[in-house]
Amino acid sequence: MKWLQNWLTRYQLHHHPVPHHIWRMLIHQAPLFHGLSAVEKAHLRELCTLFLQRKNFIGTQELAVTKEMTVAIAAQACLLTLKRSLDDYGGWSDIVVYPAAFKVNREVTDSIGLVSHEDSFLGGEAWSNGPVILSWETVKTDLTTPRSGHNLVIHEFAHKLDMLNGKANGMPPLPADMVRSEWTRAFSEGYESLQRQIEHRQRPAINAYAATAPAEFFAVCSEYFFTTPRHLQHAFPAIYKQLALFYRQDPLG
Numbered sequence: 001m002k003w004l005q006n007w008l009t010r011y012q013l014h015h016h017p018v019p020h021h022i023w024r025m026l027i028h029q030a031p032l033f034h035g036l037s038a039v040e041k042a043h044l045r046e047l048c049t050l051f052l053q054r055k056n057f058i059g060t061q062e063l064a065v066t067k068e069m070t071v072a073i074a075a076q077a078c079l080l081t082l083k084r085s086l087d088d089y090g091g092w093s094d095i096v097v098y099p100a101a102f103k104v105n106r107e108v109t110d111s112i113g114l115v116s117h118e119d120s121f122l123g124g125e126a127w128s129n130g131p132v133i134l135s136w137e138t139v140k141t142d143l144t145t146p147r148s149g150h151n152l153v154i155h156e157f158a159h160k161l162d163m164l165n166g167k168a169n170g171m172p173p174l175p176a177d178m179v180r181s182e183w184t185r186a187f188s189e190g191y192e193s194l195q196r197q198i199e200h201r202q203r204p205a206i207n208a209y210a211a212t213a214p215a216e217f218f219a220v221c222s223e224y225f226f227t228t229p230r231h232l233q234h235a236f237p238a239i240y241k242q243l244a245l246f247y248r249q250d251p252l253g
């Protein structure tokens with residue numbers, strides 16, 4: 001069946017490419033893609049074409065999800081798999097898009113075991129074997145007026161890669177040529193150092209949200225890796241090196 005899959009891929013790339021005018025505008029507008037070579041941009045467009053064939057976009061609260069929106073989300077998601085495989089996003093299909101941050105009600109347990117329900121607003125979520133949920137307002141801001149180390153789509157899709165071997169815990173499955181102990185050392189030292197900075201009320205080297213859990217640390221480091229690689233390389237050089245091996249990309253190079 002491999003030939004059938006290859007034929008289908010070629011057919012989709014040829015007959016349903018991401019429309020040229022949408023692609024050109026996105027690549028021109030978003031600084032996130034400016035560092036890519038012409039070959040990488042062309043490959044990213046192909047990945048987006050296949051991603052859009054495989055994923056189902058659902059607008060909520062009467063949000064009409066346009067082709068421009070799906071391409072913008074797809075391009076950022078596929079940046080993580082530019083040198084990996086799009087199959088890393090297999091096993092689920094829905095991307096739910098809210099107009100803005102959405103309210104969730106969660107059960108929280110305090111230090112003495114008291115369980116309560118709390119309302120909070122989220123910009124995004126990634127469910128294990130389930131959908132990715134995004135606030136379009138945040139996605140749009142990340143693209144047009146990016147802030148250092150902030151990119152919601154990269155964050156949620158990094159969680160998806162982390163979930164390839166179970167619950168998100170900051171330890172995704174590594175390519176065969178990577179050394180697990182080097183990953184663990186780099187990430188645990190970085191995580192502990194960030195927690196110490198926060199504890200001692202020092203200015204945190206990266207977004208303090210990263211210190212809430214190892215899974216968040218990995219996702220936030222991935223945001224820096226793609227949006228502000230120099231900052232990550234300066235703050236945590238060992239983590240930069242591990243992420244360059246993991247994503248098979250060197251944004252500083």
Ligand SMILES: [Zn+2]
Nearest residue numbers: 155159216219
């Ligand atoms: Zn997260």
